[in-house]
Amino acid sequence: MKNKPQTGFTLIELIIVIVILGILAVTAVPRFIDISTDANIAILSDMRGKVDSAAQLVFAKSVIQGIEKSSSAFVDINGDGNGDIRVRYGYPASSSDGIIEALGLNVNSADSGWAWAARQAGDMYFSPAKLSEGSGDQGHYSNLQLNCRIIYYHPNAAGDTHRLTGLMTTC
Numbered sequence: 001m002k003n004k005p006q007t008g009f010t011l012i013e014l015i016i017v018i019v020i021l022g023i024l025a026v027t028a029v030p031r032f033i034d035i036s037t038d039a040n041i042a043i044l045s046d047m048r049g050k051v052d053s054a055a056q057l058v059f060a061k062s063v064i065q066g067i068e069k070s071s072s073a074f075v076d077i078n079g080d081g082n083g084d085i086r087v088r089y090g091y092p093a094s095s096s097d098g099i100i101e102a103l104g105l106n107v108n109s110a111d112s113g114w115a116w117a118a119r120q121a122g123d124m125y126f127s128p129a130k131l132s133e134g135s136g137d138q139g140h141y142s143n144l145q146l147n148c149r150i151i152y153y154h155p156n157a158a159g160d161t162h163r164l165t166g167l168m169t170t171c
Helices: 011-032 036-065 099-103
Strands: 073-075 085-088 114-117 123-128 150-153 163-165
Touching (some): 036 073, 036 099, 036 123, 036 163, 085 099
Antiparallel strands (some): 123 150
16 A cells, blocks of 8 residues: 655644744734724823813803903902913913913923923913923923824904814824
8 A cells, every 4th residue: 555645734834834923913913903093082082171171161260250251361260369270251371371270280290191382372282291202291382293182272352262173083
């Protein structure tokens, strides 16, 4: 009887193929499944909600105190008789003593997870701190990740409201 040639794979060949496939999976899969963009968009969405809520709460206090039509004033948040947050037409001003104070962010701390900067009068940019290139929370406009940010605008006339723009999906 003739010996039939052996067909199939040996155990060593199968193990080598499995190891090669494992190496390919470890290096290739993270490129196809990038959840950092989704995480940054979720952070921005959270930021947007917090900024909007803070602005609305300050406006409510401004209405109660009768300063919602003033172009520049300070609203007393804690009832101690001192102005705590700078407002423009009732909404927090785009400044460190305005919207930053309303959010309770400490300009001297890097622990909030946010980066912010004013580009020009009337706006305040917010970005996830991990995407900013500046040190600490308050950076220069050029240090922010500009394709992944929201922008807060205070109103410029009585009866206007604040605006939020720039929730990007290209983080």
